Amino acid sequence: MAEPGLATRFQHRFLAARQLRSFPWPELEQNLRTSPDSPLLLDILRKTILHPLCVKYPPPTKYRRCFLTELIKKHESTGAEPLDELYDALADILNEEESTCCYKNYLLPAGEPVTLSESPAIITGGTTGLVTWDAALQLAEWATQNSAVFRDRTVLELGSGIGFTGIAICKTCSPKAYIFSDCHPCVLQQLTENIRLNGFAVEPKTAHRLQTEPPGREADAPNYQNPKLIVAELDWGSVTEKQLSDLRPDVIIAADVVYDPEIILALIGMLQKLSAFRADRKPPEVYIASTIRNPDTYHLFQAELDKAGIGWQNIPAQSNSIFLYDAQPNITILQLFI
Template sequence: MSRIDTLLCRLQDIKFESMQQDVVAATIRNEILQKKPLPNSYIMNFMKVFMSKIEEFGGEISEVTFEAYGDILTKPVSEITYKHYDVKGVSISLQENNTLIAEGTTGLKTWQASQRMAEYLVDDCSLLKDKHVLELGAGLGLLGLTVCSLCNCGSYLLSDHHSSVLHKLQRNIAENSNNLLCIPSVVDIDWEEVSQNGFTNSLKEKIQCVDVVLAADVVYDVKIIQPLVQTLLLIIEIMKEEGKIFVASTIRNEATYESFLKELDKHGLVSNEITKHHLNYLFMIRQPT
């Protein structure tokens, strides 16, 4: 190898090393991720792909990269991690659990239908402009926080029931409040309780102002379908006459979804499927809904 070739190889190594330092600093060592960490499994997968790409392009994995990888291997797994979203230039960070079911609820994890509904609504914010919105089964708040970041709602009421979900929902609102056009409020709505005893007077007052009801990924268990539909019926009685209800579902079980449609039909509620093929996707990780 000539001296010039050796020099060029050295420059290439320096380039790869500098690039690795920049990437590690911007990702694994990022200040935000130090305070609000991603799941270990996600970071591990990222590092594996990153290192394989370095080798694929003829580079050597630097000490900085190896050190970062080693830190991940020895880092204890945390049940509480964050997901970070960049939605049309607005940053949204959500604290959530890694497991599908935690503390007896599915509400401590973000689900796909909320992403799809957010994309649909943000694609045409006129649907919610100056509207008073109630969201059922808000979970960790991705849908509500996305809408409140990009659409000028009149007001936004996030509801759920599990105490841990409500606590994290309040926390997620507080952590993202600087980016919100409309600061949502949180209320406890228990569909079982409502279906049996109706709404309290204070909730009735709030619902009387509602123009739009949103519900994403709430049709997942046949046991909750009857109280959910009963709750919707009571909301329809109270909300504004020209109000609209949007429900987004990930079809995991056809029978469960059919049960929901039959329960709607049983009470004379007509559902219209919305088909919109050319949405602007806001979220990178997608599954069919």
């Protein structure tokens, strides 16, 4: 008998196109050795390659091919009768052209997906913003488990990239309004496409423009099913205090924005502009998630926060993983006090 949930764990990793080495292959091999004729492999096939999400929004062709090849290897190693379904699925993929666009599907706790169109290359068009980074997954995971921080509030996300964190928050945390922001035209275009892909409408005339009208002001009652969504072009170096003040965010979040000393200084300068208005209203809560690739850069960020008089504290890591399936000891979330 297969361990309960094994096929589902394969499904979550596969639909999100996580690295193949993160899959529970040893458990699969053990199950196949114990019960070579079990329906486990067909169950995995139905939950991955043949799943409606994969059919409609497939991961890269090469990724699916490598996954199926590995699945077939595990099956053949048991000496069991060949499974035609596995070979038929592989033949279909071998006949496909290589994909130029790919999709990732992250399953939320209630089972609803966040579907993202991504670039297969990490750096495309001079930007790293066209893929989802692990700190964005960690921040979304923390948000889904702390939804009260976002419920019926206006959220401003800095450096939204292609939108994973914001879309997950809009689907699970019931914000009143959500402002996605970035500064690269290609990223803003992909971001807007992904928001629509997930069934949300972007406020008209907001894409590529930083609005000076506070979001959500005219809405008397919150609309939990469909928060007001804005896509804004936001350059941290040139944005004015007036523009930031008019956005009136209650919560500010960002993921993977602390990786370059110049960007750190621009980010802290913008946070200082936001703090200039705290005399007439409560300052926003600020949460920054980072993957610590270079400890010196991260310590510089903390030192510059101290120099600017911005308080900070570490948010404890979450114990259970919704979106991240590999060990991630180097991701941290800071709460800032501006």
